[in-house]
Amino acid sequence: MEKSKTLNIRVNPDVKKRAEEVLSQLGIPMSTAIDIYLKQISLTGGIPFAVILPKAPAELNTDLMTTDEIRALLKEGYNDVDDGNVQNAAEAFAEYRKSH
Known part of the structure; x- marks a missing residue:
């Protein structure tokens, strides 16, 4: 055609x-x-x-969490930063791309 x-x-x-x-x-x-x-x-x-819309896993879907559960996860994240449990974002994404 x-x-x-x-x-x-x-x-x-x-x-x-x-x-x-x-x-x-x-x-x-x-x-x-x-x-x-x-x-x-x-x-x-x-x-x-x-x-x-992509389906978020239940453990990440804040629509399914209580306010206390969200606050607990945020506190856990803040504690990780305070403890130095962090990694370079560019390196983390590069590693993710290799495995996916």
Whole structure:
């Protein structure tokens, strides 16, 4: 099918860059990926993936905690900082990315 329409969109530059890196590895141009997405919307009658908020584990979900439980966890965190139980955020994220 011939492509004859232009779509101009504004996107977050970081998101675009990361998507381009993935698409490049797949050998798919951005325009083809967008075309695939739009075709899937037409075929499925909606967005072709679930659009939901991620589920937080119960131990992290403050909606399920009492005020006392939240305060206890915050106090535990403050105590860790006072005791020097901290790590460099950049190093922690780098380590996380290696294992995930």
